[in-house]
Amino acid sequence: MTTSAVFDAPAPTARTSSDFEADVVVVDHRDEADGVVGLQLSLPDGAALPSWTPGAHIDVELPNGLTRQYSLCGDPSDSTRWRLGVLREIDGRGGSRWLADELTVGTTLRIRGPRNNFPLQPAVRYVFLAGGIGITPLLPMIRAAEAAGADWVLHYGGRTRASMAFLTELSEYGQRVRICPQDETGLLDLDAALGAPAADTLVYCCGPTGLLDAVAARCADWPSGALRVERFTAAPVVPDGAETGFEVVCERSGLTVTVTPEQSILRAVEDAGIDVLSSCTEGICGTCETTVLEGEPDHRDSLLTDDEKAAGDTMMICVSRCRGPRLVLDL
Structure with a gap:
């Protein structure tokens, strides 16, 4: 009988938002590859940061008013520093360019988290x-898998070798x-990388939409739950009917809010004066996850x-809506 690898690590960070929010100081800023910078963040007094598990990310507030999510890619056992890897996006809205080009050691950033939407589960x-x-x-998933004695392999694709970050660090793992x-070498050979479906194997994938879609297609015959992905941008959603309005009862606030066809639930409840944590507004970060009480x-x-969608007991109110006339939410 096969058994899963055993992880000696903290319990997974909850997907729902952490209460931790603080100013941190940039203590290291270095080029990791062409167009990629590595940042290390610490609390100003050097105190311990909250624990986190592989797959976690934090929210970073940017000077242009936007909030962006970046994966923690350092060592979870280092309680005094968090490491991020930031891609300088030429066609972005300026946040990553500022972090890559303007940020310096000693700069203070406001952060929130950590939150884990992409936890590493035990597997053979x-x-x-x-x-x-x-x-x-x-990166931290690989470290955890190696420490647990699991069998693992990484297939890492990029435009050029010079554009691929953390290669020296990864070289320590050999073949x-x-x-x-x-x-x-061309695009990743997914047929060779994935092989035949295996009941004892989990597939973790992160990258651009084209890669995620191709991997999902090749994992269609794998056991349910074998593929775990993290997206940079939301997957397209085509509504299955005309958009309609509905009511949202905010149980804790005692308010009933009408959500028009043009509004998100998030915007409607914020306009009604209810304070809700949110970040991406695209349904990919989990900050606005809300408990559904009815509907x-x-x-x-x-x-x-x-x-989780079939259970219907939680939802992302920045993008999701109602399949009826009324929802009751824990707001």
Whole structure:
């Protein structure tokens, strides 16, 4: 009988928002690859930061008013520093360029978290698949899998070798790591990487949408739950009917709010004066996850599993709606 690897690690950080919010200081800022910088953050007094588990991310408030999520990619056992890897996005809205080009050691940032939407579950074997900056959440997973004595392999693709971050760090794992720059080897060979479905194997994938979609297609015949992905952008959702309005009863606040076809639940309750934590507004970060007390959610996020959506007891109110006239939420 096979058994899962045993992890000597803290319990997984809850997906729901942590109360921890603080100013941190940039204590290290370095180039990790072409277009990728590594940041290390500490509390100003050097005190211990909250514990976290592989797959966790934090929210970073940017000077342009936006909040963005970045995976923690350092060592969870280091309680005094958090490491991030940031891709300088040329066509982005300026946040990553500021972090890459303007940020300096000694700068203070406001952060919130950690939160884990992408936890590493125990398994006998892992296939890790990374595309570009998607390597960041997988780094601590690899460390944990190695420490647990699990069988694992990483297939890491990127545009060029020079654009692929943390290669020196990964070289310590030898043949378990397959580096696949597109200009040298072409796109990742997913058929070879995944092979036949295996009941004792979990597949973890992070990267651009094209990679995630291709991996999902090849894992269609794998056991349910074998594939775990983290998205940078929300998956497209096509409504199955005309958009309609509905009522949201905010149980704790004692308010009933009408959500128009043009509004999100998040915007409607905020307009009614209810303070809700939110961040991405795309259904991928989990900050606005809310408990459903009554009613049927119309899930449009890229975060909940199929089983969680079917249960209908929680929803991301930034994008999801209602399949009826009324929802009762724990707000």
